[in-house]
Amino acid sequence: MKIDMNTLNNWDQSYSWHPFTQMQEYLEHGPLHISHAKGSWLYDLEGRRYLDGNASNWTNVHGHSDPELNEALIQQLGTLQQSSYKDLSHPAASQLCHELSSIAPPGLERSFFTDNGASSVEAALKLSFQYWQLTGHPQKKLIIGMEGGYHGDTFGAMSAGNSHFHQRFSEWFLPAHYFKAPQHDDMSESLADLDRLLKAYGDQTAILFLEPSVQGPRGMYLQPAGFLQAVAERCKAYNIHLALDEIFVGLGRLGHMLVSTAENVTADFLCLSKTLTGGYLPLAVTLTTQKIYQAFLGDFSEGKTFLHGHTFAANPLATAVSIKNIEKLKRYVANGALQNTCDYFGESIKSHFAKHPFVKAVRQRGLACALELATDNKERVAHHLSLYLRDKEVLLRGVGNTLLIVPPLCITKLEIDFLCQQTAAAISEYRHEFIIGRSRTPLSIAV
Ligand SMILES: Cc1ncc(COP(=O)(O)O)c(C=O)c1O
Known part of the structure; x- marks a missing residue:
């Protein structure tokens, strides 16, 4: 039975509660039902298209409805759709464990599966706490995280980060300390702050959590070369587990398979999710060492x-x-095509936004970009701009006054051109709309 759009909209508005969404605002704006998708494009119920500039929550790798991934899924559907992984195994899981151990940094050979990013972080935390109990260090209970870190919305994951999203819940956090993030190319203050924490709490600390290279959810805050290595050395020196959250940056987002392998760093835990299934199904993994496993x-x-x-x-x-996703991604990385896409994206972002009068900062690495809008407004200009961009056939996510551009890894040069042109035009027009008083949202972008 095909259900008409008005009924669906009505049901959505009457019965749903969307994540990270102010529902009052959502109801005012009305729902947008995505009915189907292909490649880098999403289509609504009326057939309008949208470029998936948010990679469907940063997951889309080879494109929506990729024939090879579809086929892998259909094959699996014909044999086994679900079975317990407690005390049992199945061929696809064993094959994936083997595959993950081959792409992970040396030593990270054991895969513990969960089904979302936050859960993979929780697993790393609990594995670490239990490890220290089992090996005669029960005093190691503390967590160290970095300023602005985001590792998910469950309590352990919130405690490992200190995102402003979670301030309301901070009184329930697990015991944790946070060190300053590096500023641009300068990591000296950040490392000095970490050293201070380690001196004070090193022997009581179980685990340090880091999103290496780029803090995505914070707004693409970049770390300088050598930072990850410096943090890893300090964890070793103080006998603290290093947990790398590559949920966003791993598996292609920055142009290589993993940040940790590219930077030659072996951690004690490595969390992956988002692009792990190419944007098809929920899955996450916490990789760890044989030493911890034993x-x-x-x-x-x-x-x-x-x-x-x-x-x-x-x-x-x-x-x-x-x-199948990893098999294809390995080819995409090895033949240099993904790096070409990243290079082209970087150049296009620079040429469209570096001198844009209403963009005050551009942070970009790989296929991850944040545009900080030049505004004195507290009203989440980027969010309203992202709604405005829908009329220009582009879906982006705006957080506060920062517009996040995270395209599917398969995006073509033509699509990158379209994405940048439409976004640059929307930023200029949106401001103009306000000035002449036609905008639906009462916002001002400062000149
Ligand atoms: C770096 C990072 N860690 C953890 C998470 C949490 O993943 P999930 O939403 O699957 O729980 C996210 C999600 O955006 C993320 O970007």
Whole structure:
């Protein structure tokens, strides 16, 4: 039965509650139902197209409805759609474990599957806490995170970061300390702050969490070369687990398979999700070392078992599509095509926005970009601009006054041109609309 658009809109408005969304504002604006998608494009119920400039929550790799990924999924559907991963295994999961151990930095060989980014962070935290208990260091309980870090919305993940999204919940956080993030090319103050924390709390600290290279959700804050290495050395020196959250930056987003391998850093935990299934199905993994894994081995009566897991962990459909996604991504990285796309994107961003009068800062690395709008307004100009951009066939996400551009990894040069042209035009026009008083949102962008 085909349900008409008005009914769907009505049901959405009457019964849904969308994540990270002020529903009052959403209701005023009205729903946008995406009905189908192909490649870098999404289509609504009336057939209007939108360039997926947000890569569908930063997940889209080879494009929507990719024939090879579809085929992998169809094959798996014909054999096994779900089975427990507690005490059981299945072929796709074992193959994916093998694949992940081959692309991860040396030593990170064990895969613990979950089904979303925050859960992979929770797993790393609990594995770390239990490891220190099992190995005679029960005093190691603290977390260290970096200013502006974001690792997800569950309590452990919120505690590992200190995102402004979560301030309301900070009184329930796990014990944690945060060090300053590097500023542009200068990491000296950040490392000095970390040294201060390590001196004070190093022996009580279990784990340090870092989004290496780029803090995406914060607004694409970049770290200078050598920063990750410097943090990793300090974790070793103080016998603290290093957990790298590559949920956003890993698996192609910055032009290589993983930041940690590109920068020659082996962590104790590595979290992956988002692009892990090419934007098809929920899946996440926490990779860890044989050393940590072995500390949990023993007779059940010894109480060493990791009593933690999720119903859909290592779901067969998700793992099957992930194998095909990684196989294709490896080719895309190895033949230099992904790097070419990143280079072209970087040049286009620079040429459209570096001197744009209403953009005050551009932060870009790989296929990740943030445009900070020149505004004195507190009213989330970027969010309103992202709504305005829909009429220009582009979907972007705006956070506060920062517009985030995160295209699918498969985006073509023509699509990059379109994305940049439409966005640059929208920023100029949007301001003009306000000045002549036609804008739906009462906002001012300062000149
Ligand atoms: C760096 C980073 N870590 C963790 C997460 C949380 O992932 P999820 O939304 O799947 O829980 C995100 C999501 O945006 C992220 O960007």
